[in-house]
Amino acid sequence: MSSSDLYGYVLGLGDDALIAAQRMAEWVTRAPQIEEDAALANIALDLLGQARALLSYAGELEGLGRSEDDLAYLRDEHEFRNVQLVELPNGDFATTIAKMLFFAAYQHLLYTGLSAADDPALAGIAGIAAKAAKETAYHVDHAVTWTLRLGDGTDESHRRMQAGVDEVWPFTHELFEPPPARTGHIKTTGDIETTGDIEPGALRGQWLRLVERVLRDATLRRPEDGWRPAGGRRGVHTEAFGYLVGEMQSLHRAHPGARW
Amino acid sequence: MSESARAAALRDPELRVPFAEALDLVRAAVAAVRDPELRVLSIEELGILRDVRLGPGGRAVVTITPTYLGCPALDVIRADIASAAREAGAAEVEIVTSLSPPWTTDWLTDTAKAKLSAAGIAPPGSPPGVRVLPLVGVPVVGVPVVELPVVGLPVRCPRCGSSDTAEIARAGSTACKALRACRACREPFEHLKDH
Numbered sequence: 001m002s003s004s005d006l007y008g009y010v011l012g013l014g015d016d017a018l019i020a021a022q023r024m025a026e027w028v029t030r031a032p033q034i035e036e037d038a039a040l041a042n043i044a045l046d047l048l049g050q051a052r053a054l055l056s057y058a059g060e061l062e063g064l065g066r067s068e069d070d071l072a073y074l075r076d077e078h079e080f081r082n083v084q085l086v087e088l089p090n091g092d093f094a095t096t097i098a099k100m101l102f103f104a105a106y107q108h109l110l111y112t113g114l115s116a117a118d119d120p121a122l123a124g125i126a127g128i129a130a131k132a133a134k135e136t137a138y139h140v141d142h143a144v145t146w147t148l149r150l151g152d153g154t155d156e157s158h159r160r161m162q163a164g165v166d167e168v169w170p171f172t173h174e175l176f177e178p179p180p181a182r183t184g185h186i187k188t189t190g191d192i193e194t195t196g197d198i199e200p201g202a203l204r205g206q207w208l209r210l211v212e213r214v215l216r217d218a219t220l221r222r223p224e225d226g227w228r229p230a231g232g233r234r235g236v237h238t239e240a241f242g243y244l245v246g247e248m249q250s251l252h253r254a255h256p257g258a259r260w
Numbered sequence: 261m262s263e264s265a266r267a268a269a270l271r272d273p274e275l276r277v278p279f280a281e282a283l284d285l286v287r288a289a290v291a292a293v294r295d296p297e298l299r300v301l302s303i304e305e306l307g308i309l310r311d312v313r314l315g316p317g318g319r320a321v322v323t324i325t326p327t328y329l330g331c332p333a334l335d336v337i338r339a340d341i342a343s344a345a346r347e348a349g350a351a352e353v354e355i356v357t358s359l360s361p362p363w364t365t366d367w368l369t370d371t372a373k374a375k376l377s378a379a380g381i382a383p384p385g386s387p388p389g390v391r392v393l394p395l396v397g398v399p400v401v402g403v404p405v406v407e408l409p410v411v412g413l414p415v416r417c418p419r420c421g422s423s424d425t426a427e428i429a430r431a432g433s434t435a436c437k438a439l440r441a442c443r444a445c446r447e448p449f450e451h452l453k454d455h
Contacts, residue, residue: 035429035439042431049330053359127360131329134362134455142430 006121006192007061008081009179011071012233013110013125014054015082018072019241020103021047022248026090039142043100046135053128061124073252077245078235085171087232087241094157095164097146102168102211104139106175109206111136113197121192144214151218162220169223174230176204279314282349286320287312289348296336297434298452300379303337307367310358318351325363327455328435365455377418382425382440382451385415415451417442425449 024044031037055068085103090096114122114129150161178200194200215222231237251258290312291304303309303324311323322341326334334357342353365384368376373383414423422444432439432450441448 035431038429039431042435045330045332045435046328047330049326049328053329127358127362128329131326131359131362134364135328138430138453 006124007058009192009194010054010061010125011058012081012083012179014051014058014071015080016086016103016107017047017054018051019080019082019244020086021045021051022244023086023088023090024096024100027096032093040096043139043142046132046139050128050132050135053131054125057124057128069252073249077237077242080235080237080241080245081233083171083174083232084229084238084241085168085174085232087238087244088168088171089240091164091167092160094150094160095167097143097150098161098164098168100139101143101147101214102172102175104136104143105207105210106172106203108133108136108140109203109210110198113203117198118196119193140210147214147220148218151215151220158219161218165215165220166223170227170229172207173225173228174232176200176207177230177233180233282318283312283314286314286345286348286350289344290320290322290341293337293340293344296333296340297436298376298381300375300381301372303341305369305372305375307363307372308337314350318349319354320345320350320352321354321356323356323358325358325361327363329359331435333434363455365452376452380418380449381437382415382418382449384452384454415440417445417447418449419447420445427451 021044024040024047027040028037028044031040051072052068055071059066059068059071085099088099090099111129111133115126115133117126147161150157152158153161179194197203197206212222229238291302291309293303293309295301295303295306295308298306306327308324308327309322310325311321313321315321322345324337324341338355341355345353368383376383415425416423417425420442422442424443425440426443427438427440428448429439436452436455437450438453439448440451
C-alpha cells in the first residue's frame with residue numbers, strides 16, 4: 001500500500017496515454033498492411049482520447065487553470081510523468097507489438113481495477129477508467145493476435161518477436177513501481193491509497209499471469225528480470241523522449257493557441 | 261403551426277410559448293441529430309444522448325456520453341446538436357460530456373439494431389446477461405489458467421443471416437466498426453463492435 005498525490009497519479013496515467021499515442025501514430029502510412037495501418041491509428045486514437053480525459057481532469061485537480069492542451073503542449077521534458085516504456089522508439093514492427101502487449105495489458109488491468117476502486121478520491125477517474133478498460137481490452141486482443149502470429153510463425157518472425165520482447169522487458173518494471181509521494185506544491189487534491197487490485201504488486205501478479213501465458217503460447221521465452229530502468233514518474237526520461245516532445249509540440253509552440 | 265413557425269414563435273418573447281412545448285421542441289430537434297459515422301441512427305437511438313434541459317432565457321443544456329473517449333466524430337456531433345437546438349428555438353446551448361455511466365452497445369435499442377442491419381452493418385450482438393468483454397484474470401474452477409480477453413461473439417451476416425463469417429480487419433472505416441466477410445454469401449460487411 002502506498003500513499004500518493006491524486007494529481008500526480010492522474011497526470012502520470014494521462015502522460016502514459018498521450019506519449020503512447022504519439023509514438024503509435026508514427027506508424028501511420030508505415031505499417032506492414034493497410035488494415036494494420038488503420039488498426040494502429042485507431043489504437044492511437046483511443047489512447048489520445050484517454051489522454052484528453054485524464055489530462056483535463058489533472059488540470060482540474062491542479063486548480064491552476066491549465067487545460068489539456070496546456071499540459072500536453074506547454075510542458076518541458078522533465079515535467080512529463082509518463083513511464084519510459086511508452087517513449088521508447090518504435091523499432092521494428094515486432095518491437096512495437098511487444099510494447100503494445102505489455103502496455104495494453106497493464107492499462108487494461110489497471111483501468112479495470114480503477115473502475116471498481118473503493119477509495120472515494122478515485123471516483124473522478126472511475127468513469128474514464130470504465131470506458132478505457134473496454135477500449136484497452138481490444139488493444140490487448142490485437143497485440144496478443146500479433147504476438148502469437150509472429151512468435152509462432154517463421155524462424156525470422158520468431159527471432160524478431162523474441163528480440164522485441166527482450167528489448168522492452170526491462171522497462172516493464174517501472175509500470176509497477178509505487179506512485180511517487182506528493183511533491184508538495186499541490187495542496188488541494190488529497191492523497192490516494194493504491195490498494196487491492198491497483199496495488200502495484202498485485203497488479204504485476206495479474207499482469208505476469210496474462211503476459212506469461214501469451215508468451216508461452218507464442219513459443220517465446222519470458223526474459224529474466226535484471227536491469228530495471230525507471231525514473232519517468234519523476235520526470236527522468238530517455239534520450240529519445242526529447243525528440244518526441246519536440247515534434248509533438250512544435251506546431252503549438254510556433255503558433256501558440258493555433259486551432260484547426 | 262409548422263416546425264419552423266413554432267421555433268420562430270419560441271424566440272419571440274411576446275408570444276410566450278409554454279415552457280413544456282419549448283422543451284419538447286428542442287428535445288425533439290436534438291434527438292433527431294444523426295450520428296455522422298452511422299448515418300442510419302440518430303444520437304438518441306445510438307444511446308449517446310442522455311439528457312436535454314431548458315433553463316431560463318431559453319438556454320439548453322444537452323448531456324451526451326461519447327461512444328469512445330477518442331471518438332473523432334464528437335466535435336461534429338457537438339456542432340450538429342448546437343445548431344439543431346438553436347434552430348428549434350434555444351437561445352444558448354451548452355453541451356455537457358458525461359463519462360459515467362460509460363456508454364455501451366447494450367444501450368442500442370432493438371429498433372436501432374434492425375436499422376443497422378438493414379443498412380448492411382451487423383449490429384453488436386451480445387445476448388442479455390452474457391458478458392463479452394473482457395475476461396482477463398477470471399479463474400476457471402479447478403483449472404489455474406488465465407483467460408485472455410474474449411472480444412465478441414459469432415457475428416451474423418446482415419445480408420443472408422449466416423453466422424459463418426470471418427473478421428478481415430479489426431479496425432474498419434471507423435474506430436467503432438470492424439470489417440468482416442460472409443463465407444456463405446461471400447459479401448463483405450461492417451460490424452459495429454461490442455463495447
